Amino acid sequence: MEYIPQTQQQLILCCQCGTAIAPNPANMCVNCIRGVVDITEGIPKHVTIHFCRNCERYLQPPNYWVNAELESRELLALCLKRLKGLNKVRLVDAGFIWTEPHSRRVKVKLTIQKEVFTSTILQQIFEVEYVVSYQQCDECTRVAAQNTWKAMVQVRQKVEHKRTFFYLEQLILKHNAHKDTTNIKEVKDGIDFYYTNRAHAIKMMEFLAAVVPTRSKSSEQLVSTDIHSGSSSYKFSYSLEIVPVCKDDLVCIPNKLAKSLGNISPLLICLRVSNTLQLMDVNTLNVADIQTTAYWRTPFNSLASAKELTEYYVLDVEPVGPTRGRYVLADVEVARSTDFGKNDTTFITRTHLGALLKAGDTAMGYDISRSNFNDDNFDAMDRAALPDVILVKKSYPVHRKKNKTRQWKLRQLAKEEEEMAPRKQDVARLENDYEMFLRDLEEDPELRSNINIFKDTNAVAKAKKSQYAMAVEDEMQDQDEDGEEEEEDFPEISLEEMMDEMTLQDDETFAEEDTDDVMY
Incomplete structure (x- = not known):
């Protein structure tokens, strides 16, 4: 066996403290290196x-x-x-x-x-x-200060109700289109949106134009000018006017426009409003889509709105054959609810609600025989050929009377109200418009599919207690005090359509606009 001698590592002294260390390029120990460097x-x-x-x-x-x-x-x-x-x-x-x-x-x-x-x-x-x-950021500074907005979007509609803006509010909340606003102010005929960036205002205009038929105007105001640098500051204002035709309105279009739409009847009802107007002839189920540019080229107003609907009692329904989706053409014999049991005045009219109505139901419609419309297009029509009644939708008066609470609710925008306090009649009218909007949501599944509906936990708890109380009284389950049976086909909002209420912060993303939404 060969012996291998073990060589001992040579040590040197640190040049600073003299401690024996292994050789290194600095010739210093770690402590001295830390002290020097x-x-x-x-x-x-x-x-x-x-x-x-x-x-x-x-x-x-x-x-x-x-x-x-x-x-x-x-x-x-x-x-x-x-x-x-x-x-x-x-x-x-x-x-x-x-x-x-x-x-x-x-x-x-x-x-x-x-x-x-x-x-x-x-x-x-x-x-x-x-x-x-x-330190306050620039955006919070503009919000805290007054009159510091750079762009404003004014949305207006010349109608007697606010249901259009109630629906637009839900669409804005669903798509989070208001995330860039610094202030939202509610005015008499519409809503104003304020922005610190012009691009955000243009984005809101594009969103509104995708869901409702509008026309816009823009203006700018010079705020200040720097003559040394040649820069100027402007305020931009965008005005959007929504078509004054809403869902379930009765319209009479010009003859020239009616001929261009396939020679359709001028007297129509507004079936659906998205970025176009969808009108229907209840006598033939023919539907015409009017583009926004075509409407503003030949504008027309509504003859009557949903506030002027009359309640009718359905006596007989006889389908006549043609169908279009969920609509079935039928001849219906009706009588005014105010005249029912007092006289023998009845009307036979043609309607698109043949699949929904049956004898004993109630429906809402326009009383053409008693109406006097101030419209040139309507005056040009032959009054002898006009129907006495035009039915629009089915109503559920008994259900409304017995069920006054709802198990769901809607979110609302944080809007700034007008400086002057509203009058009592204005508050009552606003509450009535909101109630009509909620009723339409309950009765129209296609309409409420475009918005977010949230569960009302307090109302659900109250509903359970009331159901327990009603179970004790078996006599009140099928009939009310007047002996009227409640409508069984009432389209209630199911729990599957409701969302659990939650607080959504700024991490919400702006969803793509749905151009097939319904407007009032």
Whole structure:
């Protein structure tokens, strides 16, 4: 066996303290190297970061504000970006040191490495303290100040009710189209939306034009001019006028327009309103779609709205054959509810509700025989050929009388009301319009499919108690006090269509506009 002698490692003395160490290019021990060289030099130990208390965002210079929770990855990245000189060393590890949430101090522990001499790498751990300073962001400043908006969208409709804006409000909430607004103000004939950016106002205009037929006008106002730099500041105003024709309205279109639509009858009812007007002839089930440009080329107004509907009692229904989707053409014998049992006045009319009506039901329609319309297009028609009654929809009076509470509710926009307090008659009219809107949602499944409906937990609990009380009285289950049976085919909103109420923050994304929505 060959003997291999073991060579002992040669040691040298540190040139600073004389400690025996292994040879290295610096000829110094680790403690002396740390005392002589500071690799954290040039990296600040105290930094100020700015925080907006209104929107709870941090400033990322030069002018970008970001959302970040305490001890989150976003806040850590923001803190590291604020450190100057960090690019000259190698960052090994970084983490937060716990501090009181209200102390306005954020501490970060950093581990860095740097080559101080040839083949000599030094690692060091140190702390950086960040002082949170309050500063209001530009957007919150504009919101807090007055008359600082840059763009405004004025939405108007010249009708007697607010049901159109109730539906638009639900569409805006569903698609989160109001996320960029600084203020929403409710006025007499519509709503005003205020923005700090012109592009956001144009985006709202495009959204509204995709769901309702509108025409727009724009204007600009000079605010200030800098003659030295040649720059100017403007305020932009966009006015949108919605077509004054709503769902279930009775219209009489010009003869020229009727001929261009396949020689359809001029007297029609508005069946559906999206970005086009869908009108139906109840005598033939013919449907005409009027584009927005075609309407404004030959505009026309409604002869009567849903507030002028008359209640009729259905005596007999006889289908005549043609069908179009859920609509069936039928001849119906009706009598006014006010005349029923008092005289023998009845009417036989043709309607598109043959699949919904049966003897004993009630329906809402327009009383043409007693109406006097101030319209040139209607005056040009032959009055002898006009029907006495035009039925529009089926009604459920008994169900409305017995069931006054709803197990669902809708969200609402945070709108600023007018400075002057509304009159009592205006408040009553607004409540009546909102009640009609809620009834239409219950009776029209196609309409409520475009909006979000939320469960009302309080109403559900009350409904369970009332059901228990009604179960005790067996006599009241099938008939009410007047002996009228409740409508069995009432289209109630099922629990599957309701959403659990939750608070949605700014992380909602703007959904794509649905151009097939219904408007009133």
